[in-house]
Ligand SMILES: Cc1cc2nc3c(=O)[nH]c(=O)nc-3n(C[C@H](O)[C@H](O)[C@H](O)COP(=O)(O)OP(=O)(O)OC[C@H]3O[C@@H](n4cnc5c(N)ncnc54)[C@H](O)[C@@H]3O)c2cc1C
């Protein structure tokens with residue numbers, strides 16, 4: 001908590017986006033998280049990403065469950081839609097909201113507790129269904145809100161603030177997502193916005209389930225020596241596997257000129273934007289799930305934390321495509337069309353007799 | 354890049370824009386906070402320590418602090434610093450027991466001061482408490498200099514002036530009225546240990562164009578005419594008056610004319626409004642009183658008919674800019690009818706009473722004494738200059754600052770210390786933290802807009818020259834205005850070894866002051882790579898030492914920092930702290946002491 005709210009004055013030369021809005025216009029309420037929490041930094045990166053993408057705030061929906069991480073939807077885009085649901089149920093809520101209105105931009109914010117313990121079943125099914133959303137997992141290795149118990153992402157041997165060692169193996173959400181067929185998989189670090197913001201933007205535009213695991217140190221309960229999710233540990237073990245730039249559609253014309261010769265690879269998103277991989281390790285291909293998986297495992301064996309946009313499938317088909325839903329959002333259909341009455345129901349039933 | 358050295362008091366001093374811009378470096382934010390707490394007397398005394406004449410300056414100061422005020426860069430209008438000073442002066446209690454006193458035991462040194470304007474008075478103010486015997490020679494029957502006989506009473510009431518001048522004289526200054534110094538050589542022969550020349554720039558500039566000497570009774574020199582009004586030698590003026598020139602003297606002449614019977618008063622300027630010398634607020638006040646300001650007219654001749662002045666002929670000018678220089682072209686001529694003319698085109702120094710063979714060098718080009726900019730000493734050891742006498746007309750606050758600096762030199766000179774031996778400024782830096790997110794100052798931003806002071810009704814104003822125009826702030830206006838101050842002296846103080854690079858401060862800063870950036874190729878390169886471009890080169894850039902985890906730098910652009918303390922509140926390690934900065938200046942006899 002701060003003693004005051006952020007004053008409304010802006011820097012006089014703050015730039016404006018295509019909608020004439022400044023970054024400040026994408027902010028939310030004052031954060032009540034602990035000072036220095038990685039989650040706040042991710043919030044700032046999200047503000048930046050939405051602002052850079054020119055998303056009108058009222059065309060976005062922020063979904064979350066329970067946890068310090070889940071609270072952060074209140075701290076950005078105060079004009080957006082939002083639903084703060086029960087613990088671990090954000091994926092179901094988002095699936096439902098997205099089913100009803102496919103035209104909004106969905107961002108779901110979760111924690112390692114929210115996603116990998118109580119909400120694990122929800123998480124994996126959202127992946128399976130390829131719900132068109134950006135799923136942000138703010139990963140601090142603890143249940144921050146309930147005062148720092150180990151979460152399911154805590155590494156074996158990492159210690160609690162009091163010194164107890166964790167003995168259970170961690171669930172790695174990135175490996176999990178890859179193995180379940182996720183179509184966009186990335187890992188970032190709250191302390192590196194230069195890497196994070198382009199990945200958030202790409203994830204928001206990805207047609208389907210975009211997943212970003214973000215190491216986000218809990219300053220109060222998991223930033224000590226012995227933690228493997230502290231600021232210092234993360235910085236010391238951080239390996240940028242596949243750094244990306246995001247080139248939005250409206251810049252397309254200048255993109256080839258900007259693209260350095262050293263660019264390893266460019267991937268076109270379904271809306272025409274381009275994700276450019278600045279460099280990738282030899283024999284690594286972020287379009288090949290098996291190769292990505294192998295690289296991740298190799299790094300992990302060396303004790304490194306691989307980050308970057310790890311896997312992308314630009315031909316991804318989201319839930320609506322798979323379901324062949326009508327193009328118009330269901331919320332906009334006239335009631336008579338959405339619910340054509342008993343006669344139509346009887347006709348449908350006839351087909352199954 | 355080399356980290357910023359914040360142990361040098363001037364780094365944080367510069368962040369306090371108003372204090373930095375004030376020639377006497379008045380501690381503005383602290384005096385405003387004292388007003389906010391209702392501690393008017395303390396606020397007054399704090400002011401007095403730097404500027405000696407808070408009541409006078411709270412009404413008349415040229416206020417270089419206000420254009421510098423950070424609030425102006427934030428919401429377009431600076432804090433009404435000057436008029437808040439007046440609030441402290443108006444509402445203070447008796448201060449007799451808090452004024453400096455002269456010791457009974459004198460130190461045996463005698464100093465002569467020429468003229469009783471603000472410069473000399475400041476010297477006396479600083480030297481009397483140290484035991485010096487100060488003798489002021491004043492040409493006129495009253496003390497105060499131009500503050501007394503040129504600044505009209507409707508801007509500066511006599512009781513305000515009396516109180517602050519007397520506070521100095523009452524320490525036992527030996528002031529000798531109506532005793533003009535006519536020979537410096539003779540004065541020096543009297544054996545004073547030092548002489549301070551604070552005789553001002555007493556000569557109004559002439560306008561020697563055809564007709565000037567043909568109707569002398571109707572053509573006046575501004576500062577002389579204002580003096581005559583002050584001493585009651587002039588009580589009326591004819592209806593149609595032209596004022597030539599558009600500086601601050603012109604403003605006082607035109608407004609005084611309005612009170613003495615002028616009904617059609619025009620101020621005529623050679624140039625256009627952006628180039629006027631008068632302060633914008635004085636122009637506003639004059640126009641409010643129905644005075645017309647005529648731009649781009651150059652005087653050509655006085656029109657005399659039958660030995661009487663009936664008008665003035667002007668060339669109408671058109672100004673163009675070429676190669677950064679303003680050039681004028683005459684596009685016509687015109688006659689403006691009038692009954693009297695007041696010339697207000699500037700002042701000159703005049704030292705007919707200083708002999709040129711006493712080892713006191715004069716600059717041959719300007720016929721001005723050669724005076725050192727730091728020590729205020731002339732080329733004759735023991736003779737010092739200050740105020741308008743030193744380098745030509747300035748203003749009261751500069752005269753005061755000159756007085757302070759000259760007093761240091763005079764003290765050194767009399768004590769056998771080289772005048773160049775001046776103690777450097779010091780500082781105090783104390784954390785403003787009172788507890789978790791509790792500060793010793795009001796850190797929230799107040800969105801109020803600048804208070805506008807009420808003025809006396811026109812009819813009442815014109816009834817008497819002595820009716821003060823500005824009525825002072827109402828309590829409500831004061832209460833709002835003090836909160837507009839951003840407390841720039843509560844500095845953001847950084848300890849690089851504590852930073853864990855969590856970005857919290859960078860993210861929370863409402864005005865994008867902060868950036869954690871990789872080192873680069875010097876300041877210009879860094880300035881271009883910040884959260885918001887640091888485009889104001891007049892403002893400091895704080896650069897930390899390399900941060901522990903990544904070796905990057907914490908960079909702060911001071912330009913529009915609100916001193917809201919959010920960076921410190923969001924910092925988990927207290928790497929940022931809000932610390933109260935106090936500049937401690939050298940004064941005659943040592944360092945300033947807190948009030
Ligand atoms: C009309 C007018 C309005 C002004 N308004 C403002 C304003 O609003 N705000 C502001 O900040 N400044 C203003 N100024 C400027 C300001 O008044 C001067 O800059 C300031 O007073 C200079 O102080 P000083 O001590 O150097 O000299 P002065 O104030 O000029 O005092 C010099 C004194 O020396 C005396 N003297 C001169 N020669 C001798 C001699 N040979 N022997 C003995 N005594 C002598 C004079 O009689 C006078 O009393 C104004 C000036 C004018 C002319």
Ligand SMILES: Cc1ncc(C[n+]2csc(CCOP(=O)(O)OP(=O)(O)O)c2C)c(N)n1
Nearest residue numbers: 067068069087111112113114142143144145
């Ligand atoms: C149904 C239910 N079970 C348990 C809780 C208690 N609880 C609140 S937050 C939380 C864990 C949150 O951890 P995480 O998602 O990692 O969030 P963080 O605070 O670390 O960001 C738990 C178990 C709850 N609120 N609701």
Ligand code: SF4
Nearest residue numbers: 034037068144218219
């Ligand atoms: S408890 Fe941890 S996760 Fe929660 S706000 Fe504080 S630092 Fe962030």
Ligand code: SF4
Nearest residue numbers: 862914915917918920
């Ligand atoms: S005090 Fe800190 S947070 Fe506030 S404006 Fe200044 S740098 Fe930014």
Ligand code: SF4
Nearest residue numbers: 852853855856858924
């Ligand atoms: S909030 Fe404190 S610890 Fe975090 S980056 Fe800023 S100064 Fe460093």
Ligand SMILES: [Mg+2]
Nearest residue numbers: 111112140142
């Ligand atoms: Mg957690």
